[in-house]
Amino acid sequence: MLERRWLEMTWRDGLFCHWPVDPAVVAETLPDGLSVATYEGDAYLSVVAFVMDDIRPRGTPIGLSFPELNLRTYVEGPNGPGVYFYNLDADDRIGVSVARRLFALPYYRAEMDVSRPVTADRSGDGGDSVRFVSRRTHPGVPHARFDATYEPTGEAFAAEPGSLDAFLVENYRFYAAGKRLYRGEIAHEPWTLREAATEVRENTLFEANGFDRPDGDPIVRYAEPIDVGADRIRSAR
Template identity: 85%
Template sequence: MFKRRWLTMTWRDALFCHWPVDPAAVSATLPDRLSVATHRDDAYLSVVAFVMDDIRPRGAPVGLSFPELNLRTYVEGPDGPGVYFYNLDADDRIGVAAARRLFALPYYRAAMDVSRPETADRSERAGGPVRFTSRRTHPGVPHVRFDATYEPTGEAFAAEPGSLDAFLAENYQFYAAGNRLYCGGIAHDPWRLREATVDLRANTLFEANGFDRPDGDPIVRYAEPIEVGADRIRSV
């Protein structure tokens, strides 16, 4: 298990939807000093939805919990490989304000709901379908709608080193660009992933971030709950 970090939390009910895209389409959107990372010549754009539970700075007696929805890609930077976020929408006014200030990340307020549709057998609900809806409410930025129901279907597995799943999931730092380039680290055990299905009824994240909607169906994964630690960001 990772050592205790400045900020700790648990991520639950994580949906990963990954689309392969032309590296040139991603490269044109990146800030200086970042370059697009590829796997077998493809860049990827990923929509990730999950619940951040019990988020607390070191020593805090009570944590925050709220859903998050983001669009991200994969990059090489001055401190090595990482994730670059185009947006992180979250359903918490205080959390969004703090994240924008402390982590220099593009967080936006949104009205979200995460629920599990009723099933005949309640014992099935722990691994059953999850519905995630989001409507951005942050002023002065493009509108975003998201509505999906997803469900794990396969057995849990750890990504093999060098595999596409590892490229997409096993990332332990992120970059953010404000008046300068920043880098932040996270720590957690390897993801336990499961194949999954998704009914994607609405998703305007690509248009809101200036991308054409990718062709084809995404690679879909569900992730088991995981404890995460985060460090303060640093200038690079």
Template identity: 80%
Template sequence: MFGRRWLEMTWRDGLFCHWPVDSAVVDETLPERLSVATHDGDAYLGVVAFVMDGIRPRGSPVGLSFPELNLRTYVEGPAGPGVYFYNLDADDRLGVAVARRLFALPYYRAEMSATRSRAGEGVRFRSRRTHRGVPSARFDATYEPTGEAFAAEPGSLDAFLVENYRFYAHGDRLYRGEIAHEPWTLREGTAELRANTLFEANGFERPDGEPIVHCADPIDVSADRIRRV
């Protein structure tokens, strides 16, 4: 059950790029007590980019804003289904330090930018990891919606990939976190990926084929404290 809403924020300029992969390839990378989740027999690796806007404690009038980029998969765990993050790169030195020290999340510092086109719908998102002592990673993509707005149907692949409200992290032990928001408003989209080395940085071979691309409308999000499982 979702507990006290500790943080509030808005996520905007959202991009979801997903590739189907062999479930065994993902399962062997997961910590104990987590197992890979599949849809119609396929596991998925997802690159997700967005801007976290106005991150603040509940009730505070001001907050931080910065881009974030993650590589993730989907799992079954002790508290139920959720997201497992391989990395969360962010352009905020203090936020990265706090998340790593207090919450066991695999955050890394990066130089990042998310720039809207003059037409207003296209976004160019760039990231270069600057965190010391970890593999380098780069991402450079331009993306824009091409279809009509829709909400994912329960049980569909779209819902499997985007409608996730729990995540797991593994530091000295297993942790879980919960978020809350309205269902995503999605649009099919196109993404020109000029650079993407997140797979190699996390020990994966680059998946074959083109990704499934979703662009997301801005959404207000609340987050609970991270807890030990």
């Protein structure tokens, strides 16, 4: 539960790609204070791409918008279950600098483009199809690239409590490690999800974060736009 809504925003054009992995692969990468969360014995690594739209302090009429791309896993921590980020690539120079300096969040500057491609059977707007392209430009860190086109293919649904989808997307807390362990809280209605078709032309996020590429195809979901509130980042307890 949020102590207060410090920031408000809308997330749109969301793509979730989830790979099951051996928990030992994740465990060795986590900072002190966090342990691996599993579902039926599997840990997960997830690539998540979306646009953060109209980000603003509560009550402010005008906000900022930029795309974000992250690799994350799922953990148990001192404040309860949550997400642990390996990287947060974003096309926002000021926001990246502030997040890195104040909270040790693993934000990296990137050049990004999110578009609606024209398809062979349609003219003009590509409808629900989204192309998300990212090239990391942050100095002194491993390069990372991502280039994918995705679109929803199934009926809209909400994740059933206790299901794998709920484990992977209904997360309202994240952790970050710097000089100490930090945590952030968010709030939103349950996600509206759809199965999705994807064409991934390039994805080097695993290599950039020291992982071997997981075997097999990911679980892929498209996420409908959702309004989000976020509290200030605080020390974990």
